[in-house]
Amino acid sequence: MRRLMLMASPPAVALLAVAIYGAEGTGGQTAQAATASPAAAPHVVKADLPGRAIFEHNCAPCHGAGPGDDGTPMLPGTMALQRRYEGEVPAALELRDDLDGDTLRLFVRNGIGAMPMFRKSELSDADVDAVAAYLKATAEASGVK
Amino acid sequence: MRTPPGVSAATFADGIAEMKSAVGEEWVFTSDPDVDTYRDFYSVLWGEEDERIASAAVAPKNVEEVQAVVRAANARGIPLYPVSTGRNLGYGGSAPVYSGSVVLDLKRMDRIIEVNEGNASCLVEPGVSYFDMYRHLQETGSKLWIDVPDPGWGSMVGNALDSGGGYTAAPYRGHFEAQCGIEAVMADGELFRTGMGALPGSETWQQYKMGIGPCLDGLFRQSTLGVVTKMGFWLFPQPEAYMSCSVELQRFEDIEPLVDLFNELEYGNIFNGMPSIGSPVLASGNPLIFAEIPEPEEMNRRVRETGLAAWRGSMVFYGPEKVIRAQWDYVQERFAHFEGVKFKENQFVKLPLRPEDMEKIQKNRFGIPSMEIFSVGSRGFGDFNPSDGHIWFSAIIPRSGKGFVKANRVMRQACAEHDVPLFMFSPAVTCWTRSFVLFAAVPVYKDKEKNRRLRESVLKVIQICAEHGWGEYRCPPAFQDAVMDAYSFNNNMLRRVNEKIKDALDPNGILSAGRYGVWPKHLRDGRHA
Numbered sequence: 254m255r256r257l258m259l260m261a262s263p264p265a266v267a268l269l270a271v272a273i274y275g276a277e278g279t280g281g282q283t284a285q286a287a288t289a290s291p292a293a294a295p296h297v298v299k300a301d302l303p304g305r306a307i308f309e310h311n312c313a314p315c316h317g318a319g320p321g322d323d324g325t326p327m328l329p330g331t332m333a334l335q336r337r338y339e340g341e342v343p344a345a346l347e348l349r350d351d352l353d354g355d356t357l358r359l360f361v362r363n364g365i366g367a368m369p370m371f372r373k374s375e376l377s378d379a380d381v382d383a384v385a386a387y388l389k390a391t392a393e394a395s396g397v398k
Numbered sequence: 399m400r401t402p403p404g405v406s407a408a409t410f411a412d413g414i415a416e417m418k419s420a421v422g423e424e425w426v427f428t429s430d431p432d433v434d435t436y437r438d439f440y441s442v443l444w445g446e447e448d449e450r451i452a453s454a455a456v457a458p459k460n461v462e463e464v465q466a467v468v469r470a471a472n473a474r475g476i477p478l479y480p481v482s483t484g485r486n487l488g489y490g491g492s493a494p495v496y497s498g499s500v501v502l503d504l505k506r507m508d509r510i511i512e513v514n515e516g517n518a519s520c521l522v523e524p525g526v527s528y529f530d531m532y533r534h535l536q537e538t539g540s541k542l543w544i545d546v547p548d549p550g551w552g553s554m555v556g557n558a559l560d561s562g563g564g565y566t567a568a569p570y571r572g573h574f575e576a577q578c579g580i581e582a583v584m585a586d587g588e589l590f591r592t593g594m595g596a597l598p599g600s601e602t603w604q605q606y607k608m609g610i611g612p613c614l615d616g617l618f619r620q621s622t623l624g625v626v627t628k629m630g631f632w633l634f635p636q637p638e639a640y641m642s643c644s645v646e647l648q649r650f651e652d653i654e655p656l657v658d659l660f661n662e663l664e665y666g667n668i669f670n671g672m673p674s675i676g677s678p679v680l681a682s683g684n685p686l687i688f689a690e691i692p693e694p695e696e697m698n699r700r701v702r703e704t705g706l707a708a709w710r711g712s713m714v715f716y717g718p719e720k721v722i723r724a725q726w727d728y729v730q731e732r733f734a735h736f737e738g739v740k741f742k743e744n745q746f747v748k749l750p751l752r753p754e755d756m757e758k759i760q761k762n763r764f765g766i767p768s769m770e771i772f773s774v775g776s777r778g779f780g781d782f783n784p785s786d787g788h789i790w791f792s793a794i795i796p797r798s799g800k801g802f803v804k805a806n807r808v809m810r811q812a813c814a815e816h817d818v819p820l821f822m823f824s825p826a827v828t829c830w831t832r833s834f835v836l837f838a839a840v841p842v843y844k845d846k847e848k849n850r851r852l853r854e855s856v857l858k859v860i861q862i863c864a865e866h867g868w869g870e871y872r873c874p875p876a877f878q879d880a881v882m883d884a885y886s887f888n889n890n891m892l893r894r895v896n897e898k899i900k901d902a903l904d905p906n907g908i909l910s911a912g913r914y915g916v917w918p919k920h921l922r923d924g925r926h927a
Contacts, residue, residue, distance in 0.1 A: 310529065314550060314769040320757065321773055329772035362435055367772070367787050369439035369487055373432060374425070374457040374505040 294319045297347045298394040304387025307380050308347075311371070318345035330368070343397065350392035354382040399428045400453040402477050402498035404920075410453070413474045417456045417500075420466035425506070427455040436484070436501045438493035440787030442842050442849045442856075442876050450493045450875055452479070455501040461581070461589065461627045467502060468625060469587035471908050478502045478908050480625045482524035482556030485549065488790050488839075488874070489560060495875040496911035496921070502625060504553075510534050511628065512604075518542055519578060519604035521630045524555040528767035542633040543765030545570035550767020555629045559619055561872055563829025565762040567670040567716050570634045571829040577631055579603040580615050582624030585904035590624065604630035620872070622910035622918075623903050634765060637716040640747045642671070642763070643726050646678065646707035648738035650694040654799030656711050657826075659732060661797060663713070664831060668725050671714020671763070675802060675826040675834075679706040687823045690810035691803050707740065714763065719748070788821070791838040791856060793868040795826075802826045805836055805868060812862045813838065816855040835871065853877075860884060875912070879925070882915025897922065 297318045299305055309317075315330030327335060327344065335344035343349055358381050364370040376384075401410045418426045427433055436452045443449040458464045471478045479499040484492025494501060508525035513535065520542075522531065528550040535542055545564035547557055558573035570576045580592040593609040594600040607615065617623050647656055653675075660673055679700050680689040691697065701708045713729070715722035730741050747755060751764060761768045795805040806826075813820060822839035829835070840856070842849060857880055860870065864884035873881045885892045896916045900907070907918020917925055 310533075314529065314767075315772060321770060325770070325773055327773075329769055332773060362431065364439050367440075369485075369491065369787075370435040370437070372435040372455070372484065372492070372503065372505070373427065374455075374503045375483075 295343070295345055295348060296395060297345065297391060298396075299347070300387055300390035300394050302383070302387045302390055304380075304383035304385070305391075307376070308384045308387055311376055311380075312346065312384065315368075316346045318347050333366070343392075346388055347391045348395055348397050350389050350397050352385060352388055354378075354385040357381050357385050357388075400430075400433065400451075400498065402453045402500070405474065405476055405498075409474050410476060413470050413476045414454060416470040417467050420470065421456055421458045421463045425457040425459070427457075428453075436492045436503070438487070438491035438875070440487050440491060440789060440842055440874075441493065442789060442853050442874065444786075444842075444844050444846075444849065446846055446849075448497075450490075450495055450497050452494055452501045453498045455503050457503040457506050459506045461507075461583065464502070464504075464507075464583045464625055464627055465587045465589065468583050468585065468908075471500065472585055472587065472906055475906050476500060476908060477911050478625075479910055479913075480504060480524075482553030482559070482626075483527055483551065485527075485552045486556060486560055488788055489872055490875045493875070494910075495878065495913045499911065504625075504627075507627065513538065513540060513542065513633075514604065515540060515542065517605060518633045518635050519630055520633055521579070521604060521628060522554055523628060524553050524626060526554055527551050528554060528557075532765070532767050541636050543570075543636055544631075544633060544767075545573065545576065546762050546765055546767040547573070548762065548771035549769055551769065554631060555626055558629060558631070559621075559626060561620060564765075565672050565760075565829075566634055566765055567637075568664070568672075568831050569632065571672060573631075574619055575830070577615065577629055578605065578607050579628075579630035580618055580626055581628035582618055582626045584624050585906065585909050589627075604632070617899070617903075620914045622900055622913045622916050624909065634716075636749055637718070639715075639717065639719040639722060639749055640671075640745070640763065641715045641722050641726065642712065642744045643715070643729070644710050644712040644742045644744060645729070645733050646740040646742070647709045647711070647733075647736050648701055648707055650697040650701075650708055652736060653709055653803060655736075656709055657797065657799040657802065660711050660713070663729060663732065668728060669713040669715050671716055673714075673828065674712045676710045676712065677708060677825065678710055679704055679708055681825075682706060687820055688806065688825050691806045712744075719746075786844045787842045788839050789842055789856075789874045790872070791818075791840060791859065792870050792872055793836050793863050794871050795834050795836055795868050797826075797828070797832060797834045802834060805834075805866070808862065808866055809836055809838065809859070809868075812859045813855075816858045817851070818855045818859060819852075836868075878913065879915045 295318050315328055317328045320326060321328045331344045361371045361376060361381055401407050414426060414428060433452050433455060436455050441449055456467055458467055477496055477499040479494035480502040481492045482504050484503060484505065492501060504524040506525055507523040508530060509523045510526055510531060511521040513520045528544060528546045531544050531554060543566060545566045547562045547564050558577050562573050563571050565571065579595050581595060582590050584590050592615045593603060593607045595603040596609055618626050657675060663669055664673055697708055715725055733739050747759060761770065795801055819841055820838055821841055824837040826834040853876060856877060860877060860880050869884050870881045882893050893915055900916055901919050904918065907920055911918050911921055
């Protein structure tokens with residue numbers, strides 16, 4: 254049986270804080286320039302389910318499958334999962350077929366690493382279930398075995 | 399069910415029942431698992447007896463429900479702690495400052511009431527995030543930009559109320575300064591509007607801030623005096639082009655004229671984007687941690703040996719291409735007399751953005767919200783180990799070369815002496831046009847002993863900064879009393895006046911008790927001994 258993988262969060266910085274580092278603000282070396290070369294974004298076939306919009310609004314800014322902003326290899330939540338599991342499971346949540354509603358809820362309601370909890374005023378239990386259904390359907394549509 | 403201190407279980411239960419009848423049972427949270435989602439995940443008091451935790455939470459959908467909740471609390475002396483989206487992590491998150499408060503969670507109030515293209519303004523509720531507004535502007539084909547802070551999931555209203563800032567042009571970067579018009583529910587449940595909002599039939603609420611008489615918007619900044627339910631903002635009409643440029647200078651001694659000239663150019667509207675004063679030679683190691691500025695001879699020696707510039711002044715221009723190119727030409731003329739000066743045009747972007755631009759740009763410079771900032775730690779700069787979050791130390795320092803050098807040295811030495819771990823230490827930056835801020839990001843852990851040491855250290859750094867006249871503009875709840883204490887002119891008159899206003903407007907002391915060091919009368923006895 255496939256064991257469940259914990260979602261990790263990056264050692265994140267700056268919430269509702271002001272800007273610090275512009276592209277020119279760190280002595281010429283941008284954060285982007287200091288990273289590894291970008292990896293190709295995985296191919297994701299998005300399922301047409303209600304959970305898609307919920308995922309895209311609430312989760313995808315960190316856990317989306319595409320490259321990160323400014324050409325970074327991955328979005329921060331995806332990058333953190335890649336670093337933690339080193340490819341043992343897909344880093345992009347949309348390619349995970351092993352995250353049911355209860356599993357997602359465990360992390361959504363309790364937080365982990367630097368990812369804080371999400372409250373019911375932000376994401377209802379039904380929303381979390383809808384996201385789980387969307388992730389599973391999307392993983393299957395994308396060819397995850 | 400947890401109970402606020404000083405409130406009987408029966409009274410609290412009665413108040414909760416009234417709140418349930420106002421907002422609906424499903425939007426009042428009293429179970430431990432639900433209430434725990436309001437903990438400050440980055441708290442430096444995590445798991446300790448003094449951790450600031452809520453007794454319950456209530457999430458109204460509209461102004462009338464907010465009024466009903468506030469009235470229910472005021473009648474019973476139940477402390478309330480309003481949050482907008484609750485994402486002020488690093489500065490307290492969604493947890494109350496005063497343990498036992500009921501969190502008034504405004505996330506469900508997420509209406510974008512108006513976007514006025516002609517006036518370049520908007521009116522929003524506190525649950526509207528930067529992502530929400532950006533999506534709305536995109537979907538409606540608006541030509542307006544918002545100014546965004548680093549993470550895009552925060553509330554426009556909440557960020558402004560806590561004095562957050564962003565990256566675009568000067569009039570928009572200071573988010574409280576860019577507000578125009580506030581509606582707030584006061585502690586007695588009455589509805590209040592600032593500026594032209596006080597004049598029935600006015601069409602200028604988002605055009606003229608002041609109205610008549612004393613300007614009262616500031617009552618709600620970092621305050622304990624009301625629940626803000628609407629806020630207007632001025633938005634940035636999309637410019638024709640963006641250009642970022644920099645000037646590199648080669649000697650330690652150039653820092654003072656560099657800052658002075660930058661000030662003249664920015665205050666004279668020659669450039670309108672966010673400036674930054676960095677140092678290539680000092681940032682050649684970990685680019686996220688600005689090193690301590692050495693003595694002139696040492697710095698000049700490093701410049702000679704490495705070929706890296708001593709200073710880099712960076713600026714951004716927004717406007718028509720021919721205008722901003724002329725402005726950049728003028729900047730180069732003004733710096734031409736510096737020995738060894740180098741000029742760089744770092745990026746020029748015609749607007750609107752094309753899809754292929756998106757992977758090249760720094761999104762927040764274009765008013766595009768993201769969560770990019772969360773990537774920084776996971777890129778593994780230096781020896782940084784993943785933490786459980788972070789807090790910010792954010793001191794306002796003088797906007798001068800001399801002031802920057804001194805603050806850098808004192809703060810770096812204080813952090814080293816008191817063993818404050820850093821994973822970011824900023825160059826001289828500013829969201830506001832007339833000062834610099836030095837930011838230090840400090841990792842926090844779910845480890846009581848580490849956090850105890852961290853608290854002690856940060857308190858010492860606050861004190862050291864205060865001795866030099868540098869105060870924090872914003873801080874986590876655990877340090878708010880200490881920071882307010884540092885603003886001590888005339889026997890802490892600032893705090894004492896705030897307390898008088900507090901007593902007048904919120905005599906039962908129910909709103910945001912303790913926020914930024916202002917406590918209601920019944921909780922402050924002995925606190926400032």
